[in-house]
Amino acid sequence: MSSPRIRTFALGDPDSGPYALALGPDGALWCTLVHAGRIARLTPGGRLDEFALDSADCGPAVITPGPDGALWFTRMRDDRIGRIDTSGQSRSYALPGTGAGSGSATPYGITAGPDGALWFTRAGADRIGRIGIGGEVDEFPLPGTGGFPAFITAAGDSLWFTLNRAGALGRITLDGRVTLYPLPVPECGPVGLTAGDDGALWFTEITAGRIGRITADGGITEFPLPDPDCRPHAITAGPDGSCWFTQWATGRVARLSPDGRVTEIPLPHPGSEPHGLAFGPDGALYTALEHGGIARIEPAGPASPDCALRATGLR
Known part of the structure; x- marks a missing residue:
C-alpha cells in the first residue's frame, strides 16, 4: 500500500496545546486545547472552530461523547468536569473535597459508562468518579x-482504568467494587486504554515502550515495540481489529495488527508530540499534536509492516 497522506489543520494559537480527540454526535472531531482553556471542533469539510471556556487556565484534558448528545471533558487544573454541546455552549461542575481551582484532584480520564453516566479518574486523589448528566457526583476510593x-x-x-504509577490496571463495577491487576513490571507506566474488538482491553506502557492486552479474567500479554523509548501514549481500536496508538517522544502514529505486527507512520514534524487520536466519520485517523495542530492520516490502513513484534504471554 502506498504511503498515507497526512494533512495538518493549524489552530489560531500554535501554543494552545491540542491534547485529546473525540468523535462527536454531529460527525465532527472535538479536541481539547490544554494550554489555552478552549475546545476546538473540526468538521469533515475541514472547518475549524474554537470555543473558549470560562477559564483559560482550566487545563481541559480528555474528552468523550456523552449519552446526552454533548461532549464531556476533564479540567485537570481546576478540579472540574466540563460539558460542551454541539453548538459550543459549555458549563462545568466542581468536584467535591477540593479547594476551588486547587488542581489537587487532577481529574484526567473520562468515558461514558453503561449506566448512562460519565465516569472519570481523579489522578491526584486515588479515586474513580461518576457524574450524572445533571451534574451529581459520586466517588469511589481506590x-x-x-x-x-x-x-x-x-x-x-x-469500567477499566490504568494506574500509571502503580503499574497496574483496575476494574470497577457500577456499585464501586474494585479489582486490581498488577502488571509484570511495576515501573511500566500504563496510560492509554481502549476496548478492543476482540473483547479484551488494550493499553500503552509509556515508560516501558510496550503495548499490553488484558482479558476479562486478567490474562496479560505484552508486545515490546521496536523503539522502547518511543513513549506510547493514547490508544484506540481500529475498524479492522487493529489498535492504533501515538508515540509521543518520536512523533509517530503506529498500528498494531491482530497478529502482532507494527506499522509506524512518521508525522511531518518529529517534535509534534502526538497525544490523543480518534477515527473520523470519513474513516481517516486523526491525532492531536500538542505542537502542530490536528493531523488527518489517510488511508488509515496499514502500509508494509516495519517489523514483526514478539508477543510474550504472561499470566
Whole structure:
C-alpha cells in the first residue's frame, strides 16, 4: 500500500496545546486545547472552530461523547468536569473535597459508562468518579495511595482504568467494587486504554515502550515495540481489529495488527508530540499534536509492516 497522506489543520494559537480527540454526535472531531482553556471542533469539510471556556487556565484534558448528545471533558487544573454541546455552549461542575481551582484532584480520564453516566479518574486523589448528566457526583476510593489513575474506558457492565504509577490496571463495577491487576513490571507506566474488538482491553506502557492486552479474567500479554523509548501514549481500536496508538517522544502514529505486527507512520514534524487520536466519520485517523495542530492520516490502513513484534504471554 502506498504511503498515507497526512494533512495538518493549524489552530489560531500554535501554543494552545491540542491534547485529546473525540468523535462527536454531529460527525465532527472535538479536541481539547490544554494550554489555552478552549475546545476546538473540526468538521469533515475541514472547518475549524474554537470555543473558549470560562477559564483559560482550566487545563481541559480528555474528552468523550456523552449519552446526552454533548461532549464531556476533564479540567485537570481546576478540579472540574466540563460539558460542551454541539453548538459550543459549555458549563462545568466542581468536584467535591477540593479547594476551588486547587488542581489537587487532577481529574484526567473520562468515558461514558453503561449506566448512562460519565465516569472519570481523579489522578491526584486515588479515586474513580461518576457524574450524572445533571451534574451529581459520586466517588469511589481506590486501594492504596499514589497510583495515579489515568485513562478509563467502559467494557461490558464495568469500567477499566490504568494506574500509571502503580503499574497496574483496575476494574470497577457500577456499585464501586474494585479489582486490581498488577502488571509484570511495576515501573511500566500504563496510560492509554481502549476496548478492543476482540473483547479484551488494550493499553500503552509509556515508560516501558510496550503495548499490553488484558482479558476479562486478567490474562496479560505484552508486545515490546521496536523503539522502547518511543513513549506510547493514547490508544484506540481500529475498524479492522487493529489498535492504533501515538508515540509521543518520536512523533509517530503506529498500528498494531491482530497478529502482532507494527506499522509506524512518521508525522511531518518529529517534535509534534502526538497525544490523543480518534477515527473520523470519513474513516481517516486523526491525532492531536500538542505542537502542530490536528493531523488527518489517510488511508488509515496499514502500509508494509516495519517489523514483526514478539508477543510474550504472561499470566
